[in-house]
Amino acid sequence: MNKLSKNTKKINILLDGKEVEAQEGENIVELAKRHGIDIPVLCYYEGMGECLGTCRVCTIRWKRHHVSACTLKAEEGMDLTIETEDLKDLRKALIELLFVEGNHFCPSCEKSGDCDLQHLGLKLEMTVPRFHYRFNNRSINFDADKILFEHNRCILCKRCTHKFEDDNGERVFAFKGKGSNLSVEMNIERANGLSEELVDQVVELCPVGAILKKGKGFDRPIGKRKYDE
Numbered sequence: 001m002n003k004l005s006k007n008t009k010k011i012n013i014l015l016d017g018k019e020v021e022a023q024e025g026e027n028i029v030e031l032a033k034r035h036g037i038d039i040p041v042l043c044y045y046e047g048m049g050e051c052l053g054t055c056r057v058c059t060i061r062w063k064r065h066h067v068s069a070c071t072l073k074a075e076e077g078m079d080l081t082i083e084t085e086d087l088k089d090l091r092k093a094l095i096e097l098l099f100v101e102g103n104h105f106c107p108s109c110e111k112s113g114d115c116d117l118q119h120l121g122l123k124l125e126m127t128v129p130r131f132h133y134r135f136n137n138r139s140i141n142f143d144a145d146k147i148l149f150e151h152n153r154c155i156l157c158k159r160c161t162h163k164f165e166d167d168n169g170e171r172v173f174a175f176k177g178k179g180s181n182l183s184v185e186m187n188i189e190r191a192n193g194l195s196e197e198l199v200d201q202v203v204e205l206c207p208v209g210a211i212l213k214k215g216k217g218f219d220r221p222i223g224k225r226k227y228d229e
């Protein structure tokens, strides 16, 4: 969480031409939210601290450049453009790219209704992607005792590789390969050593249905999931 501290310098910045008060160094996604502007995010989540800005869905404009809001910190005199038609379309295009790059069959996915990618598809009014589906041939890793890893759904956001550790402080997930062969690999021994609580945590951490708990299907019925309205 972007806690507001009394000791941090107060500054003024412009969000879509409107002057707002900010704290120097404040995360722009959190700052905008505080002022009623909801910037779409996918690799970023509230309270994550430093974000790597991998998905770029939170792209905004600053000094004529496209920048990710989740990695940007408030500075005196900033003038940020957030809600324009071209920026909305850019974000929508990024979501469409993620859909065509993976194999996302929402109606049969255990994360349906709780999935951040699905939610953004709806929020940004995605219908048919403007890009061709790639139909990549990806596998499902069943090797761990408690976790199932669905490569078809992984959007390579890096939440699990950078923000999740086992009880010994060791990473359980890591990136392997390059370019279109990039994937997340799971250390089976470490995954098998995870407590039920940590398994639940990493399932929750994954924004899509790529990391799932074995032996568990739809946790909550339709109407009671995160994005059900």
Ligand code: SF4
Residues within 6 Å of the ligand: 153, 154, 155, 156, 157, 158, 159, 160, 161, 173, 184, 205, 206, 207, 208, 210, 211
């Ligand atoms: S498994 Fe989930 S959390 Fe990890 S990189 Fe893929 S989408 Fe992100």
